[in-house]
Amino acid sequence: MKHRALLTAALAMLLCGAGPVTPDYRPGHSDVARTGKDFAGGKDEFRFVVIGDRTGEHRPGVFEHALEEVNKLRPDFVINIGDLIEGNSEDLRQIDAEWQDVTAATGKLDMPFFYVPGNHDLTNDIQLQAWRKRLGADYYSFTYKNALFLVLNTEDPPQPKIARRKLLEAYGPQAMGVALQALQGDTEQAKALFAREPRIGELAAKLRASENVAFSAAQLAMVRSALARNPHVRWTFVLMHRPAWKVDSPAFREIEAMLRGRDYTVLAGHFHKYEHQTRDGHDYVQLGVTGGTPGGRTDDPAVFDHIMWVAVAKGAPQISNIRLEGFFPKEGPPASSAHP
Structure with a gap:
């Protein structure tokens, strides 16, 4: 009873x-x-945050502010898509000082931060060795709650001929922004612009020539092994710095072939401008910046500082992007919307 x-x-x-x-x-x-x-x-649910580019004459305080706000959101972990230090140097003291600034910020998080290498982080073999000594592997995999994460290195080996900083110094940030914007916009409009402004066309050609990706045979073997060990995960996330699907890369095509038949999402950055496309039914996302130099005109709606919030539960992951200016403290919004 x-x-x-x-x-x-x-x-x-x-x-x-x-x-x-x-x-x-x-x-x-x-x-x-x-x-x-x-x-x-x-x-079986979890949430994680993805951080965008911090480089290209980064704006002090923006990256740190983003991590402070992310920490309050309490994701399971945070991961980035490369380019945390300015790099482009063989001076170990400079490289170490730049990494100290970054790790001081990531070390304040109450959850793990996973590092993904970018071209600024790994400009040369000296920077590669500094990465491995300070952070660990420059490409790797891990699983979390039956989801597989593949962290790729698009600079494997480092490509010393790529010197974005030198181009930035030679042509200036405004010309760099215009050229990058043109390369990612309408092809016919870009041709017309380069005809009118040959110097921008010259810069665009140099930028286009530098956009290579490199994946070693050892890295491809890592991907193949990780996929073989995890054939039945509910989702696979692929993170890299350069959007390898935008260049002619036989190695990346091989990686895509390995991924065939499973659910996956690809996340990258590098161009400092947000872009989404669907390839064979899968999401491929190019993130914007989190403190890095904006990749084009500031009035371009795809150019902004943000973090990406990814929720994994039933079905496909749910992706939301939060502009950094959308955060404000419990005391209320500041009098000015400007942020250092």
Whole structure:
């Protein structure tokens, strides 16, 4: 009789809209006004944040501010898509000082931060050795709650002929922004611009020639092995710096062939401008910046500082992007929307 009474009471609570009873939820009244949906945050769910480029005459404080706000959101972990230091140097003291600035910020997070290498981070073999000594592997995989993460290195080996900083110094940030904007925009409009402004066309040609990716045979073997060990994960995330799908890369085509038949999402950066496209039914996203130099005109709606919030539960991952200017403290929005 006692058990029947308890069962009747539980059923009454469900029928009255109190919702299903979970180990963490105990309604204080039999007719709590709520829907009957299950609570989010189940054991198979997780959320992570992706950080964009920080380089190209980075703006002090923006990256640090972003991580402070991310820490309050309490994702399971944070990962980036490369280019955290300005690099382009063989001076170990400079390289070490730049990494100290970055790791001081990432070290304040209450959750893990995963590093993905970019061309600024690995401009040469000296920077590669500094990366390995300070951070660890420059390409690797890991799984979390039955999702596979492949962290790729598009500078494997480093490509010393690529010297973005030298181009920036030679042509200036404004010309660099115009050239990058043209290369990512309408082809006919770009041709017309280069005809009118030969210097911009010259810079664009040098930038286009530098956009190579490199994946070693050892890295391809790592990808093949990680996929073989994890054939039944619910989703695969591929993170890299340069968007390898935008260049003629036989190695990346091989990686895409390895991914065939599974659910996956590819995330990259490098161009400092947000872009989404679908390839064979899969999301390929090029992130914007998180403190890096904007990749084009500031009035371009695809050029902004942001973080990416990824929620993994049932079905495909849900991606949301949060502009950094959208954050403000509990005291209310500042008098000025400008941020250092």
